[in-house]
Amino acid sequence: MKTDTDLTRIVESVKAVLPYQQNIGLHEPCFQGNEWKYLKECIDTGWVSSVGKFVDQFELKLADFTGVKKAIAVANGTVALHLCLKVIETEPDDEILVPALTFVATANAVSHCGAVCHFADSEEHTLGIDPIRLDKYLQKIAILKNGSCYNKTTGRRIKAVLPMHTFGHSVDLDALVEVCNTYKLMLVEDAAESLGSYYKGRHTGNHGVVSALSFNGNKIITTGGGGAVMTNDERLGRLAKHLSTTAKVPHDWAFYHDMVGYNYRMPNINAALGCAQLEQMAIFIKRKRALADLYAKALKDIHGVTFFTEPRFSKSNYWLNVILLQNTDIELRNRLITMFRGNGLMVRPAWTLINKLPMYKDCPSMELPVAEKIEASLVNLPSSAGLLSV
């Protein structure tokens, strides 16, 4: 059992990295570019709502930055995930394999389709879905029929795997793609936390059939609220855009809709912020990686704690920096969090595992020992790009 003194050493080492000592947020937005200019242009021209040049520009710039063919800007990351699952034709009662260790939005998007979450465990060196153990698990519980995968226990079709790149660190995508090929599953990436993160040199969100980004206020870049669907498949890209714009068939004045669509588009005023933020991506990533380096050095010799560094195949954005306590002990973790907060530093634990939430407690699941361990030992440190000025 660790003593309070050890926890104090952790807190002091983290504080030594930071440029000031009080009221340090977890992840604050950084507006140092053309934000005012572009926002003013929206207001001056009256183009504030769901059409306008910044929406088109933002989509093109996103595609350019990530190397994915099509990006469709939408209202937030949750609806981006919902659209991803819709365009791959997720049906009510399908099962979707999702990590138990994720933000609730990943699971909610599955529920919004009437589909069922099926929880997968994480691996320690990525924090995301473990492809090897997933493969072993599917060998036991899955059966292929007419080119689709079925859960032998529940009889439901398993449609897709929806990995999440946790805190900006890529899952092992090649290995997951292989699992998807073996079991005829679609790969949908929740890249909400991994804009600017690369798997073997290729941007995250560029490996699955479709993927989702988020531009919430606490993400790498922000549009206030916002998200995007990304895909290399032109047809799916057009469908996502169509569904996000009430499925209105383009016409100068006639209102004709050919599907039950959604009002999920990103307003121009939000896209204006997004354009200004994207211009600063390189600087944000540079600063965030430099901050991670400083934390890693400061915590290297501190007993009982490990600073989490990127997996060997990932060049990570270090969205939220992670420390892991050696002891798997929620009570100890909570004492550390309380101590950090008492010192004016905003830190937080990982999410409560989704399978423990009341609406998801009866979903199918593999054993989750690693996710349990991470949940009990992880603390996120202050990670704003604005903390450093390199």
Ligand SMILES: *Cc1c(COP(=O)(O)O)cnc(C)c1O
């Ligand atoms: C932020 C986030 C989302 C999307 O969140 P929104 O607030 O709807 O933009 C989805 N999944 C994960 C893992 C996230 O961190």
